[in-house]
Amino acid sequence: MRIFFQHFICLLFLQNLIAQVQVEVNPPENIKSIVFKGPTEDQFPVIKIGEPLYLEFDDILANEQDYYYKIVHCDYDWTPSSLLKSQFLDGVDNQRITDYENSYSTLQSYSNYQLTIPNDNVRLKVSGNYLLEVYNSYNEIQFSRRFVVYKDVVTVGTEIKRSRDFNFINEKQVVQFSINSGSTRLTNPKKEVK
Template sequence: MKSFFILVFTTLSVVFIAQSQTMEDLVNDPDYIKSVTFNKEPEYMLPVFVIGEPVAIEFDDVIGDEADYYYQFEHYDYNWQPSRLFKNEFLDGIDDMRIFNYRNSFTTLQSYSHYTLSIPNRFTRGFKVSGNYMIHIYNDNRELVFSRKFMIMEEKAQVGVEIKRARDIKYINTQQRVQYTVDSQEINFINPADNLKTVIIQNSDIQTALYDIKPQFNLGNRQEYRYDTETSFWAGNEYLNFENRDFRSPNQNIDYVRKKDLYEAYLFVHKPRYGNEYTFFPDINGNYLVTTLDNEDNAVQAEYVNIHFSLLPTFNLPPDASIYVMGNYNAFQLQPENMMIYNEKRGMYEAKILLKQGFYNYRYTVVYDNGEQDPGFISGNLWQTENIYTVLAYYREPGGRYDRLIGQGAGSSENIRN
């Protein structure tokens, strides 16, 4: 009886831990955490690192009280379910350590503390295995503050990606489909239908990735994915953008700036682009770059500005839908701050978001109560839109306990074909 009780208690504990982990993963950033970035270029901020490559994450706390933050890492399967590995199997060194590297802002109206965590460091030397990871940031009370996903890759496979228009005449002008191959000279794929997993990501938005795509056929060890609907994405439209590097001269797409307790920057009023013809203008696919005109150290000298967004409602918004200002500035999260509220006096939807000086891409996205997103409702879906699609390939050997990330490939719809 005692053994049975221990077994039941252990099983329940494992279930409780797994459920707690899953719930923690769903926590959005609090309103005082801003500008969370990995050490990736702004044009391509998808956080995929080759194993052994340095990994760094930076963020600001706009309370600015030099709070203590602690970090932990967890390992996940390809579909972001906790893996079966113990921490000492995937982490070289220890975590649950305080972030010591932080600096306070100066010469800014909005005070903030800027934190930087770099791997390797004296406690955490690196990651032993490839796959999906999350970094969890905790406060002094052991409460989860925020999390970020990233991936560690071992280069064992070649992934070829090609972007084409949809075959279905119904979607030929609004969707883009991704065709790709996975091949390896080092791994002999055994039962690839079950053991080889792929994930397709549009731009840097991990939230809307496609999973569970199986190979259609193979040529030797080369796996072919030639689907139509299963690997299709709504094309969307080019991202909108603004730049506020300087307050003393005109800035891109900013109507005017006022100084109150903080700087208040008002963007030009936008009209929906749905139904308009495609117009090309370069963007960075939803990403952003902190930059100023005169400062030497943007990490602690760039100002935080309240950015005011206004959208003219020449459409009927469904009663079960809301509008969000979406972009990688907050990892495409749905937060109260970036949800637009209808201003009856002005007759338009508005949002005010506190953002660090820089160049930002964003779009207006309709989100339904069931979680479904429709970026084309306001901006339209145009097959000519330039998007970057990344395909990640994961493999689990027979009897393996985790999904190895063995390769990635990327393709741009700039050269889309029929």
């Protein structure tokens, strides 16, 4: 029994060490109309480094609550990366969202919050997968959204062909990618290219 208990404690400890995949957290009932986009209207922003990222949402409690944002850098598989904040952010996050206004002459009262990144407090330094988290004043996560930042380092070409499997010749396709690395040196492409 004692050995079983030790193994159980060890498993609990190891479970916390393994990185968790970052998933989007859905907002509570009082947060509505979340718009999260880059320069295009896509709700999953894929932006070039330096391009703006926009977040806008409404709080129907309309009590001018304080909301804060944090930025998490993730690896290719959406687990938190080992980078320090100073390695992927220029400035500091965990700042209050100060751009908000209350509704007037509306049937439903609400407060509209807006955030743009980069801003005076923070800008992104490196490409990769990111998670933007919004917290209330009690440090409780309200919602989160994923986004991707890229840097033009290589060019990627694609070619779509018919399937070679006759059972699926009219249903499936084969996609071939070609990567022109230019001056970027790829030592082990199978591990370096995701």
